Amino acid sequence: MPELKRTPLYDLHVALGAKMVPFAGYEMPVQYGMGVMKEHLWTREHAGLFDVSHMGQVRIIPKSGDISDAARAFETLVPVSILGLKEGRQRYAMFTNAHGGILDDLMVANRSDHLLAVVNAACKEDDIAHMTAGLAGCSVESQADRALLALQGPQAETALARLVPGGADMRFMDVADFDWQGAELWISRSGYTGEDGYEISLPNTKSVEFAEALLAMDEVEAIGLGARDSLRLEAGLCLYGSDIDSETTPVEAALEWAIQKARRRGGDREGGFPGADVIFEQLENGAPRRRVGLLPEGRAPMRAGTELYAGETHVGTVTSGAYGPSLEAPMSMGYVTTEYAETGTKLEGEVRGKRLPVTVADLPFRPSNYKR
Amino acid sequence: MKYTEDHEWLRAEGDIVVVGITEHAAEQLGDVVFVELPDAETQVAKGDDIVVIESVKAASDIVAPLDGEIVAVNADLADNPGLVNEDPTGNAWFFKIKVDDLGQLDGYMTEDEYQEMIS
Numbered sequence: 001m002p003e004l005k006r007t008p009l010y011d012l013h014v015a016l017g018a019k020m021v022p023f024a025g026y027e028m029p030v031q032y033g034m035g036v037m038k039e040h041l042w043t044r045e046h047a048g049l050f051d052v053s054h055m056g057q058v059r060i061i062p063k064s065g066d067i068s069d070a071a072r073a074f075e076t077l078v079p080v081s082i083l084g085l086k087e088g089r090q091r092y093a094m095f096t097n098a099h100g101g102i103l104d105d106l107m108v109a110n111r112s113d114h115l116l117a118v119v120n121a122a123c124k125e126d127d128i129a130h131m132t133a134g135l136a137g138c139s140v141e142s143q144a145d146r147a148l149l150a151l152q153g154p155q156a157e158t159a160l161a162r163l164v165p166g167g168a169d170m171r172f173m174d175v176a177d178f179d180w181q182g183a184e185l186w187i188s189r190s191g192y193t194g195e196d197g198y199e200i201s202l203p204n205t206k207s208v209e210f211a212e213a214l215l216a217m218d219e220v221e222a223i224g225l226g227a228r229d230s231l232r233l234e235a236g237l238c239l240y241g242s243d244i245d246s247e248t249t250p251v252e253a254a255l256e257w258a259i260q261k262a263r264r265r266g267g268d269r270e271g272g273f274p275g276a277d278v279i280f281e282q283l284e285n286g287a288p289r290r291r292v293g294l295l296p297e298g299r300a301p302m303r304a305g306t307e308l309y310a311g312e313t314h315v316g317t318v319t320s321g322a323y324g325p326s327l328e329a330p331m332s333m334g335y336v337t338t339e340y341a342e343t344g345t346k347l348e349g350e351v352r353g354k355r356l357p358v359t360v361a362d363l364p365f366r367p368s369n370y371k372r
Numbered sequence: 373m374k375y376t377e378d379h380e381w382l383r384a385e386g387d388i389v390v391v392g393i394t395e396h397a398a399e400q401l402g403d404v405v406f407v408e409l410p411d412a413e414t415q416v417a418k419g420d421d422i423v424v425i426e427s428v429k430a431a432s433d434i435v436a437p438l439d440g441e442i443v444a445v446n447a448d449l450a451d452n453p454g455l456v457n458e459d460p461t462g463n464a465w466f467f468k469i470k471v472d473d474l475g476q477l478d479g480y481m482t483e484d485e486y487q488e489m490i491s
Contacts, residue, residue, distance in 0.1 A: 036403055226402075226429065299453070325428075
């Protein structure tokens with residue numbers, strides 16, 4: 001097994017009493033002293049600080065100097081409108097393969113003279129190779145010298161504004177640069193918890209100092225990957241490798257909202273991305289299966305791998321499942337045959353040999369709290 | 373009090389043995405969110421999986437530490453699984469098992485031996 005990598009905040013996590021676990025090739029904090037449940041609730045009520053430096057930050061710089069050249073090239077890899085992404089804005093996207101499957105999901109920002117992509121840790125080497133090969137006329141530069149922190153929760157704005165006053169003026173999915181003690185911060189008002197908050201890219205060399213400045217505030221606690229997972233699941237957000245992968249299409253995954261009109265059939269820049277035929281066909285006629293929310297009755301969580309039945313018919317599988325600390329109930333998401341995907345459909349999940357009732361539910365499980 | 377390698381504690385009250393999990397086990401599990409108990413009046417054999425505990429991290433089983441009959445289960449745990457983290461060696465007992473032969477307890481660890489195992 002290759003040696004696990006560490007983020008620049010490793011020593012800080014250990015000093016804070018984190019339990020460190022292997023995740024996507026990194027030693028990452030799964031929880032701190034509060035434990036997963038309290039960390040989750042803290043983030044929903046106050047502000048949680050997450051180290052997400054394991055994720056890949058990649059700049060795509062057009063050799064022509066014209067951002068529209070980079071955007072045009074990027075559109076050959078994603079079914080998303082990148083030319084329509086305004087300066088200072090970010091949006092959700094996915095790399096697709098020839099079968100319409102998802103190679104990775106990511107955030108893309110228009111940073112005036114280049115694009116910034118933030119990709120999943122486990123996929124970043126493949127993504128960089130994919131972009132390097134696929135983005136003609138662009139230089140693809142991994143930002144290994146930068147850390148990434150997420151500050152999430154209703155008090156994130158108050159906390160960040162003490163260090164970066166301009167952060168309060170941003171709205172959901174804005175991106176902007178700020179200076180903090182001589183360090184260049186690239187901040188987006190976004191995250192993966194369903195809460196208002198920020199993702200802050202900054203030089204590795206300043207990352208510990210910045211994190212400590214936030215953690216010194218009463219509103220802010222360090223939060224591990226355990227709570228990150230239950231927060232994103234309550235928010236109905238996909239975990240790559242569990243809920244979406246190269247075998248699931250954006251339509252099956254109920255992510256067609258991320259495919260703007262301009263890239264759809266009849267749009268100004270129709271198709272031209274891998275798997276367009278499959279995805280168009282599914283956009284028009286529906287996909288054979290669909291990602292849905294699932295609410296088990298009772299308290300037993302239905303975890304990933306739980307098989308779903310309608311009577312004796314096998315109709316799907318759970319891809320993520322856990323107890324929702326804010327929902328105060330178990331929750332899952334998974335794929336079901338489309339005819340069983342309607343909200344309110346009663347199914348059964350097989351847990352330890354027993355069939356237990358579960359109902360198809362809308363996602364997210366609780367309303368998001370973004371500052372639009 | 374006796375202890376098993378599976379981090380159960382066993383407290384004999386006459387010919388009935390009360391069973392729960394240790395503080396160390398509760399800490400390792402993390403926040404407990406679901407407990408599934410056996411039915412009372414069930415005959416169990418040592419080693420049978422009879423309790424499921426789900427924490428925020430994963431599901432784990434608890435085995436019957438002794439041959440005997442389950443004579444009571446702690447219904448409070450179904451409604452309040454968090455009790456396992458709050459009071460693992462007190463109010464969060466799992467089940468009471470009536471045994472024919474208390475000699476079965478002899479093979480298990482003492483408090484000191486258990487502390488040594490987890491240290």
